[in-house]
Amino acid sequence: MSLKLFTHMFKVMGGPAELQLYLQNNDAAVFQLAENEARRLENKYSRYLNNSVTSNINACAGKSEGIDLDKETAALLNYADIAWQQSDGLFDITSGVLRKAWDFKSNQLPKQKQLNELLKNIGWDKLNWNAPHLTLPANMELDFGGIVKEYAADAMTAILRNAGVQHGLVDLAGDIGIIGPHPDGTPWKIGIRNPEKTQTAIATLDAYNGGIASSGNYERFMIVNGSRYCHILNPKTGWPVNGVAAASVHASTCMVAGTATTTAMLLGAAKGRSWLEEGGFNHLLLEE
Numbered sequence: 001m002s003l004k005l006f007t008h009m010f011k012v013m014g015g016p017a018e019l020q021l022y023l024q025n026n027d028a029a030v031f032q033l034a035e036n037e038a039r040r041l042e043n044k045y046s047r048y049l050n051n052s053v054t055s056n057i058n059a060c061a062g063k064s065e066g067i068d069l070d071k072e073t074a075a076l077l078n079y080a081d082i083a084w085q086q087s088d089g090l091f092d093i094t095s096g097v098l099r100k101a102w103d104f105k106s107n108q109l110p111k112q113k114q115l116n117e118l119l120k121n122i123g124w125d126k127l128n129w130n131a132p133h134l135t136l137p138a139n140m141e142l143d144f145g146g147i148v149k150e151y152a153a154d155a156m157t158a159i160l161r162n163a164g165v166q167h168g169l170v171d172l173a174g175d176i177g178i179i180g181p182h183p184d185g186t187p188w189k190i191g192i193r194n195p196e197k198t199q200t201a202i203a204t205l206d207a208y209n210g211g212i213a214s215s216g217n218y219e220r221f222m223i224v225n226g227s228r229y230c231h232i233l234n235p236k237t238g239w240p241v242n243g244v245a246a247a248s249v250h251a252s253t254c255m256v257a258g259t260a261t262t263t264a265m266l267l268g269a270a271k272g273r274s275w276l277e278e279g280g281f282n283h284l285l286l287e288e
Contacts (some may be wrong), residue, residue, distance in 0.1 A: 015173030023169035034156040062138030084124040090266040095144025095235035115238035150258035153177035176212040195245040213253025216246030243268040250282040
């Protein structure tokens with residue numbers, strides 16, 4: 001029996017999701033396996049849910065006893081540690097507190113004094129992480145938003161492979177996991193959004209496996225006094241990145257691709273491009 005391409009769309013983690021799988025028949029159970037995994041991770045790590053792991057961690061801030069974490073969460077924190085080191089402290093999952101100052105719907109810039117106060121509560125090196133035990137200083141928070149959607153794309157592709165899928169694609173609002181090429185051996189052609197005309201593609205990346213992540217100054221931003229301020233914030237200054245309009249990376253996993261994309265944007269155009277080239281990443285970086 002020949003394989004046919006079936007699609008399944010749903011919403012998760014605040015955005016659209018789409019599964020494109022080559023199957024012998026439209027097996028709803030296979031699609032549901034992957035969707036369930038995305039929802040499991042959303043429920044586990046959402047900072048909006050009071051009983052999530054993230055909320056439990058942040059509730060322990062300032063408490064000397066700290067918290068013991070499960071293996072999956074410990075693995076994510078170990079990854080965050082490596083990402084922080086390899087990005088020279090620019091990729092930092094403690095920087096989510098900056099959202100208290102930045103409201104991109106307000107069209108108003110925060111006061112430097114407010115940013116200075118928040119910067120005191122940022123810094124991966126300020127917490128005590130000795131797996132599986134974490135102690136978080138008072139007023140600090142962890143935010144898995146920078147890695148969990150990419151991690152979910154990888155986890156979903158793993159589940160689908162284990163279910164026998166050999167050709168398919170997972171797309172979580174642009175964070176993409178790839179399960180082999182099309183059945184005829186041709187690659188998936190992933191369109192890279194044009195930051196000037198976001199409904200069109202400016203280029204495509206060919207991918208047979210791995211993951212692709214993209215980010216840009218077009219996602220969430222505001223324009224104040226003629227200057228654009230986007231949602232990717234430098235944890236050392238508290239201010240948005242500039243110089244890079246968009247970046248896309250193809251890597252062995254979507255999580256690595258996402259970390260590399262964010263790091264490149266934080267480094268700026270010249271340093272970001274050099275960093276990606278030194279890392280051997282297949283990438284596209286567009287300057288502002």
